[in-house]
Amino acid sequence: xxxxxxxxxxxxxxxxxxxxxxxxxxxxxxxxxxxxxxxxxxxxxxxxxxxxxxxxxxxxxxxxxxxxxxxxxxxxxxxxxxxxxxxxxxxxxxxxxxxxxxxxxxxxxxxxxxxxxxxxxxxxxxxxxxxxxxxxxxxxxxxxxxxxxxxxxxxxxxxxxxxxxxxxxxxxxxxxxxxxxxxxxxxxxxxxxxxxxxxxxxxxxxxxxxxxxxxxxxxxxxxxxxxxxxxxxxxxxxxxxxxxxxxxxxxxxxxxxxxxxxxxxxxxxxxxxxxxxxxxxxxxxxxxxxxxxxxxxxxxxxxxxxxxxxxxxxxxxxxxxxxxxxxxxxxxxxxxxxxxxxxxxxxxxxxxxxxxxxxxxxxxxxxxxxxxxxxxxxxxxxxxxxxxxxxxxxxxxxxxxxxxxxxxxxxxxxxxxxxxxxxxxxxxxxxxxxxxxxxxxxxxxxxxxxxxxxxx
Numbered sequence: 001x002x003x004x005x006x007x008x009x010x011x012x013x014x015x016x017x018x019x020x021x022x023x024x025x026x027x028x029x030x031x032x033x034x035x036x037x038x039x040x041x042x043x044x045x046x047x048x049x050x051x052x053x054x055x056x057x058x059x060x061x062x063x064x065x066x067x068x069x070x071x072x073x074x075x076x077x078x079x080x081x082x083x084x085x086x087x088x089x090x091x092x093x094x095x096x097x098x099x100x101x102x103x104x105x106x107x108x109x110x111x112x113x114x115x116x117x118x119x120x121x122x123x124x125x126x127x128x129x130x131x132x133x134x135x136x137x138x139x140x141x142x143x144x145x146x147x148x149x150x151x152x153x154x155x156x157x158x159x160x161x162x163x164x165x166x167x168x169x170x171x172x173x174x175x176x177x178x179x180x181x182x183x184x185x186x187x188x189x190x191x192x193x194x195x196x197x198x199x200x201x202x203x204x205x206x207x208x209x210x211x212x213x214x215x216x217x218x219x220x221x222x223x224x225x226x227x228x229x230x231x232x233x234x235x236x237x238x239x240x241x242x243x244x245x246x247x248x249x250x251x252x253x254x255x256x257x258x259x260x261x262x263x264x265x266x267x268x269x270x271x272x273x274x275x276x277x278x279x280x281x282x283x284x285x286x287x288x289x290x291x292x293x294x295x296x297x298x299x300x301x302x303x304x305x306x307x308x309x310x311x312x313x314x315x316x317x318x319x320x321x322x323x324x325x326x327x328x329x330x331x332x333x334x335x336x337x338x339x340x341x342x343x344x345x346x347x348x349x350x351x352x353x354x355x356x357x358x359x360x361x362x363x364x365x366x367x368x369x370x371x372x373x374x375x376x377x378x379x380x381x382x383x384x385x386x387x388x389x390x391x392x393x394x395x396x397x398x399x400x401x402x403x404x405x406x407x408x409x410x411x412x413x414x415x416x417x418x419x420x421x422x423x424x425x426x427x428x429x430x431x432x433x434x435x436x437x438x439x440x441x442x443x444x445x446x447x448x449x450x451x452x453x454x455x456x
Contacts, residue, residue, distance in 0.1 A: 006106065007127040009423060010118045010309065013097065013106035016050055020105055022057035027130035028107060029058035029093070033065025034136055035125055036111060038090030040068040042083035042147070044075030045095035046179050046245045049209040050105050055095045058107070062093075063142040065135070070147040074207065076179040076246040077108050078341045082156060083149050084114040085337035096245040099217035108245075114337040118310050154186045158194075159335070160347045167354040168197040169237045171346070172230045172252070176216025176223075177208040178244035183343060198350060201234045203227070216243050218250035218258075219329070228256035237353060238360050240346045248329040249342035251349060253361040260375055262287045263367045264345065265325030266294045271348040272322050273298035274355055282316050282324035282332075285405045286418045286431040290371040291325075306406040308423075313338045327376070327431075372443045373433040379454050381428050384421035388428070391419060391453050414438045415446050428454060 004024060006014030012028065014020035032041075043059055045051035052074075059069045072083060077094045084092035090112040097104040109117040109126075117123050129135070175181040184200060191198050203226060204213045217223055218241040231239040231252050239252030251259045269281045269291060277299035283291045284307035295302040305315040305324065309332070312324045316338050324332040330340045353360060381387050388408055400410040407420020407429075415434040422429060430450060434443045 001131050004127055004131055007119070007123060010116070011106055011108045012123075013100060013104065016103050016105055020054070022053055024130065025054040025057035025095070025107075026061040027133070028126060029061025030065045030135050031061075031126045031129040032091070032093065032109065033062045033067040033142075034129060035122065036091060038067055038112070040070065040089045041091040041093065042070045042072055042080055042087060042089050042149070043093045043095075044072035044080045044083075046076070046097070047074060047177070047207040047209045048097060048105055048244070051095045051209070054105055058093055058095060059144055063144060064138065065142070066138040066140055067142040069142060069144045071144055072147055072149050074179060074182070075149070076183065076342070078247050078336070078339060078343065079149050079153055079183075080108070081110060081114045081337065081339040081341075082153050083147075084110050084112070085339075086152060086156070087147075087149075094245065098245045098247070099215055099219070099243040101215065102211065114339050116310055116313060121310070150182065150186050154183065154190055156336075157183075157187065157343050157347060158190060160344050161196075161351045163194050163196045165354055166196050166198060166350060167357070168199075169350055169353065170199045170201065170234060171350070172201045172203065172227060172234060172236045172239040173205070174203045174218075174227045174230070174239070174241040175205050175207070175246070176218070176242060176244065177204050177206060177211050177213055178216045178242060178246060179207060180242040180246035180342070181205045181207055183246070201230060201236060203230050216241070218243065224250075224252070224258050227252055228258065231256045238346070238349065242342050246342040247340050249345050250329055251346065251360070253364060254359050255361050257361065259360070259364050260327070260373065261325075261329040262327040262373060262375075263290060263364050264329070264331070264349075265327065266290045266367055267352060267363060268323055268325055268331060268345060268348055269294050269300065270298055271352040273300045274352070276322075279323075280319045280321035282312055282319065282321045284312070284326045285403060285407075285409050286327055286376065286420070286429075287373050287433050289416070289433055289435065290367050290373075293370065294367075304405055309340060370436055371433055372436060374431060374443060374447050377430045377447070377451070378422075379428045379430065379451075380426060381454065382426065384426070384428050387454055388419055388421070390456070391417075391450065394453055414440070415443075417446070417450060419450075430454070
């Protein structure tokens with residue numbers, strides 16, 4: 001029996017040929033079909049050169065397990081999510097490696113109503129069956145039909161804004177030669193038809209699996225200049241850049257400044273609560289003060305969750321929360337079956353700019369001024385438990401309030417820190433925030449103090 005190393009905590013991801021190939025993709029499709037026995041599911045793929053053949057192999061496996069497939073063609077992950085809750089199907093698979101290197105690919109799997117399939121909700125069972133090859137013979141094979149989900153997907157996206165309230169905006173959009181471009185083109189056509197005064201400046205727009213401008217991953221600082229420079233050159237109101245499968249978007253203000261994901265959670269909370277107060281907003285524990293401040297100001301209820309999509313989606317369902325956000329640029333929406341989307345956030349921010357009549361920089365700079373933060377700082381350490389205990393011991397004399405929802409959060413009133421071990425690498429992740437004016441010390445001095453403890 002071969003052990004398949006491409007199965008991860010939340011999805012399938014691996015090096016082409018050695019960890020993931022058409023034979024393995026076929027087995028994944030076959031195993032999905034045998035375990036869940038859906039009548040029909042949706043399947044799509046990103047723009048990578050290997051994605052189409054891996055998708056076809058997956059579809060063959062599903063058909064051989066008796067499953068009918070709606071082939072959505074080249075899509076972003078959220079188009080598959082949308083299809084899985086919007087159409088009469090019982091699940092979906094997107095073939096994508098998102099922002100991984102060129103020689104990688106992968107898959108994201110969901111069940112009916114786009115419920116995630118991860119290691120603790122079925123992915124291990126799919127792996128076990130794919131490894132043992134104990135596939136049942138099926139008398140009736142499934143069929144494959146091509147289906148264009150784009151018109152319905154765009155119609156859904158437009159429900160997040162009120163067209164008559166949108167003021168004229170110029171937006172730089174950077175698809176990174178990934179899958180986002182075709183959705184932007186379809187939205188642009190609808191904006192023209194409905195007289196929504198949003199104008200796009202498109203860069204790296206064409207889908208191109210050779211990624212001539214590098215792998216689309218705007219989290220990397222070196223990948224941000226093209227968007228930032230285009231915003232300044234075209235005097236745009238906002239810049240938007242996506243990763244390869246566009247389930248995450250990254251925003252730049254009109255000064256070309258990259259906005260930390262933490263503050264975008266605040267913006268989206270504000271956008272929803274302006275539409276309807278009293279809603280619940282889910283956030284992760286790494287940085288919290290700005291989110292709590294905004295949710296309270298606009299009369300919502302903040303709910304804390306461990307970070308990671310499986311935890312946030314679960315809490316959102318339990319609490320009926322309208323929105324959940326992580327500082328890692330994953331944003332989840334109740335009306336989108338609690339899935340993450342990279343298209344809904346910038347539409348909501350466009351609506352917020354129109355509603356508040358403020359620039360994006362002024363909205364964000366107000367937040368940063370009140371609650372400066374370090375952003376996530378990563379440290380390579382051999383023994384994460386020992387280092388966390390050292391920090392704990394050092395600060396115990398100050399009697400901070402302690403929260404262990406995710407790693408350890410210590411709140412000293414004027415500043416707080418969260419430190420947690422990475423689930424996937426030998427890394428410690430540190431986040432620090434301060435209340436401006438209250439601490440009497442700079443953010444940087446706290447960062448240096450904690451860094452010294454970690455590296456001691």
